[in-house]
Amino acid sequence: MRISSSARPLAAALSVFALICGSLILARALGYSFALGALSQHMFDHIALLGLAAPASAWVLQRNLPPVSGRMLAAAAAIQIALIWIWHLPPVFEAAQADLIAHLVMVGSLFAAGLFFWCAVLGVAARARWQAILGLLITGKLFCLFAAILVFSPRPLYELANSHAHHGGHGAYTALADQQLAGLIMIAVCPLTYVAAGIAIAVRWISALELAYPEIPKRSALVIPLLLLLAGCSDVQSALHPASLESAEVTRLSWTLFVGGTLIFLIVMGLLVLAALGSEKLRGPLGNNRAIVLGGVAFPVVVLTALLGYGLWMAWSESAEAKAAQDITVQGEQWWWRVTYKQPDASATALSSANEIRIAAGRPVRLQLTSADVIHSFWVPALAGKIDLIPGRTNTLTFTPTKTGTYRGQCAEYCGGPHAMMALRVVVMEPEAYDEWLKAELRPAASPADDQKLVRGQEVFKTACVVCHEIRGTNARGRLGPDLTHLASRGALAGEVLPMSAENIDLWLRENDRLKPNNRMPEFGHLPSDDLSAIVAYLASLK
Known part of the structure; x- marks a missing residue:
């Protein structure tokens, strides 16, 4: 049945209303089934409105949209982000939670801003797709920033004891736990809509490029955007650019997982398409008990067992001989690394450094790792795997560097404060250059002389x-x-x-x-x- 042009606005309005009600009912049902607290349930409701109802409503209304400019998209994104942050300032949010009318104004304004944003995205995506993708990226990132504040705040930001009944949680969470769960929900769920929309726009963009440039092979149109992702790869701190015997094994396992996972994904997707679109003769064998046992039980058990055995073999194998190792003690401290080189002669001068380890290529290295305060984690991806530094305990990491160069490492266990800036470098030198450096390093500091x-x-x-x-x-x-x-x-x-x-x-x-x-x-x-x-x-x- 065709809808007349005069009835289309009413049909669109009814569709939007149905989407709003349906998304809220779904969010509330999921919230009560998981026994969410007041703040996490509130976040679930907002995600349902802004991440489900708003984009779906914009899709329904897209035929009635006026032309949209990049400035309108920027304004829509700014309004949505500003309202999210303003409404969630503690005094504003607590006032809105305590008064039903204020709460309805908050929900309504946020939905209106979300609808405006998604309408602008759809309008811009028809002619300037990069602007739409940029708007989705920036907005999603700022939402995640707000969610991170909820997760990592050391104390509750809101007092929700007097929140109205429709947000009353089940009381299964403390205020801080409820706040952290709300942030985790937002981080995990909120970006999905933005990522899905960005992928959809990118696919349409690539399809348009294929039509506009038919002389370019279709594979090239797909590969060119993916090559942009390689800009984030670097051999300074990358597990995929091994510089030791041990890291080469890790890289080999990583590529095994990448390739194997891709092949399994393609096989499963092929079988899924076959089950959905294939003939009855082809679909029949996929539904019998033999296919289920072989594909759903036997194949995963064999593959996962093989991977487990390979991983355990790698963990137990040691390419470097301990008796020939360069012995170095690394002590993690907030927020730097104390490095001490063990000398063959126990009476020799202790050689200490900080945030930089120098080793010789081709010589096995044994790091004795401990901590002076909290748990740290030593990780230089190009040279070895990750290992924790635990107060009162010494862990050992052995590897043999094979390539000279400078490799970056990082504390990979949150240790408070400027944890993200607790980095180090490992300099792999030629053996002769290392011996000369070690001799120079053992000398005391030079006297200022006459200066x-x-x-x-x-x-x-x-x-x-x-x-x-x-x-x-x-x-x-x-x-x-x-x-x-x-x-x-x-x-x-x-x-x-x-x-x-x-x-x-x-x-x-x-x-x-x-x-x-x-x-x-x-x-x-x-x-x-x-x-x-x-x-x-x-x-x-x-x-």
């Missing part, structure tokens, strides 16, 4: 820094912070925060809390400029 500025810098250092830092060859014997004996020979400052240079040493001394928030080193911007310049020159001379 008055360096002499003054050393004096200031002994006054302001001696409690925390050690410089071999002087009376500085502090152990709270890194050893600075040969500071300037390292490649970076403060765990890869800044490249090593005199200018960056000066910047770090003045503004280290801005550069690495909440680190435990005080700033020294209060020192007289001449003294600060002298200490910078002295530290920059420690090579």
Whole structure:
């Protein structure tokens, strides 16, 4: 039955109303089935409206949309993001939860803003698809930022004790747990609509390119956008660019999983298409008991068992011989790495460094890993697997580097504060170059000699820094912070925060809390400029 043009607005309005009611009923049913708390149920309702009802309603209304410009899309995205953040400010949100009318205004305005945004996306996608994809990307990211605040906040942001009855949770969660669950729901579910819409627009874009440029093979039109993703790949911190015997095994296992998973996915999708569109003769064997047992039980058991055995064999195999290893102790501290090289002669000078490990190519390395405060995780993807550093316990990681170069590592276990800036570098050198470096590193720091500025810098250092830092060859014997004996020979400052240079040493001394928030080193911007310049020159001379 065809709908007359005069009745189409009414039909569209009824469809939108049905979508709103259906999405809310679905969200409420799921919420009560999972016994969600007040805030997590509220988040479920909003996701149903903004991520389900709003895009579906925009799809229904798209025939009646006026021309949309990129500025309208930007305005729609800004309005939606602003309303999300404004309505969820604690005092505003608590007021809306306590008053039914205010709550309805909040829900209505958010749905209207979401509908405006999705209408703008559909309108722009018809002629400027990159703008639509960009709008989806930015909006989804800012929603996830708000969700991250809910997840990682150390205390409840909202007081919902007096929330009205229709948001009354089942009381199974504490306020903080309910808030964290709300954030997790938003992070897990909210981006799905934006990702699905972006993929759909990208597919239409690629199809349009194929029609516009028929001389280009269809495979190329699909491959070119995917090549853009390779810009995020790098061999500095990548498990797919192995630089040791052990990481090569991990890479081999990774590619086995990638290729095997892709093949299984293609087989399953092919069988799914066959089951949906194939003839009765072809579909019949897919539904019998033999196919179910073989494909649903036997095949997964065999494949997963084989992968488990391969993984266990890799974990147990050690390519490096412990007796020939370079022994290095790495101690994780908030938020840097203390590195100590074990000398063959127990009476030899202890060699300590920070945030940088130097090793020789071709020689087995044994890292003794521990922690001075909380649990950290040592991970240099190009060289070895991930291993935890646990207070009071020493774990061992053995590997044999095969390629010279500089490889970045990272603490992979959240340890509070500037955890994301707790990085390190591993420098793999030729054996002869490593031996020369080790000899130079064992020497004490050079004396400032006749340079008055360096002499003054050393004096200031002994006054302001001696409690925390050690410089071999002087009376500085502090152990709270890194050893600075040969500071300037390292490649970076403060765990890869800044490249090593005199200018960056000066910047770090003045503004280290801005550069690495909440680190435990005080700033020294209060020192007289001449003294600060002298200490910078002295530290920059420690090579």
